[in-house]
Amino acid sequence: KQEVTQIPAALSVPEGENLVLNCSFTDSAIYNLQWFRQDPGKGLTSLLLIQSSQREQTSGRLNASLDKSSGRSTLYIAASQPGDSATYLCAVSIKTSGSRLTFGEGTQLTVNP
Amino acid sequence: GAVVSQHPSWVICKSGTSVKIECRSLDFQATTMFWYRQFPKQSLMLMATSNEGSKATYEQGVEKDKFLINHASLTLSTLTVTSAHPEDSSFYICSARDPIPRWDNQETQYFGPGTRLLVL
Numbered sequence A: 001k002q003e004v005t006q007i008p009a010a011l012s013v014p015e016g017e018n019l020v021l022n023c024s025f026t027d028s029a030i031y032n033l034q035w036f037r038q039d040p041g042k043g044l045t046s047l048l049l050i051q052s053s054q055r056e057q058t059s060g061r062l063n064a065s066l067d068k069s070s071g072r073s074t075l076y077i078a079a080s081q082p083g084d085s086a087t088y089l090c091a092v093s094i095k096t097s098g099s100r101l102t103f104g105e106g107t108q109l110t111v112n113p
Numbered sequence B: 001g002a003v004v005s006q007h008p009s010w011v012i013c014k015s016g017t018s019v020k021i022e023c024r025s026l027d028f029q030a031t032t033m034f035w036y037r038q039f040p041k042q043s044l045m046l047m048a049t050s051n052e053g054s055k056a057t058y059e060q061g062v063e064k065d066k067f068l069i070n071h072a073s074l075t076l077s078t079l080t081v082t083s084a085h086p087e088d089s090s091f092y093i094c095s096a097r098d099p100i101p102r103w104d105n106q107e108t109q110y111f112g113p114g115t116r117l118l119v120l
Helices: none
Strands: A004-007 A008-015 A019-025 A030-038 A044-051 A056-061 A062-067 A072-077 A086-094 A107-112 B004-007 B012-014 B019-025 B033-039 B045-051 B067-075 B078-082 B088-105 B105-112 B117-118
Touching: A004 A086, A008 A019, A019 A030, A019 A086, A019 A107, A030 A062, A030 A072, A044 A062, A044 A072, A044 B105, A072 A086, A072 B078, A072 B088, B004 B088, B012 B019, B019 B033, B019 B088, B019 B117, B033 B067, B045 B067, B078 B088
Parallel strands: A008 A107, B012 B117
Antiparallel strands: A004 A019, A019 A072, A030 A044, A030 A086, A056 A062, A062 A072, A086 A107, B004 B019, B019 B078, B033 B045, B033 B088, B067 B078, B088 B105, B088 B117
């Protein structure tokens, strides 16, 4: 059974700092991995999707890497801003499950002005 | 981009009543929709996979008679919480799978904004 773990559970940083969020998964036979953002009481916003054959994806100040063999992904946020404050979730889908996603418990990020 | 809507966004009900939540894909046809539940400060847990025209597939531990799922059309799936109790209070989120690859030749799931249920 696929399990997804995110570390740290919470992170508080001053504005402008670069930071890294970590995600690990137990079954390396993934189809893809996604990073989402969730604001309090809201739904999910997809940030980046990395196919199993890719090693990283970039969008603006965000960079996500994937090391399938070790079961790890990182989300790098450059020059953090208060507007980046949210919960960040990673989720994986495995080949035998179609598009079903297994989510980690998230990292709650607070960027202080 | 593709949009998925949920209705209602908020519902408060008395214990013992049934509540229906709708999930709609607005600009694509979704043969598969997923229903997730999220408790405070916890992650999303998949409840069931809803396939158009067939019975939903429920995850282990999810009571199918309590959480009725109907996927009667390619753009609408409904989740009915029957005889709701306070422990059913949660944030329910649906997602819809767009079978036509739009992003890097992969199918994409789009998430609804969620429905917050409070059972008194």
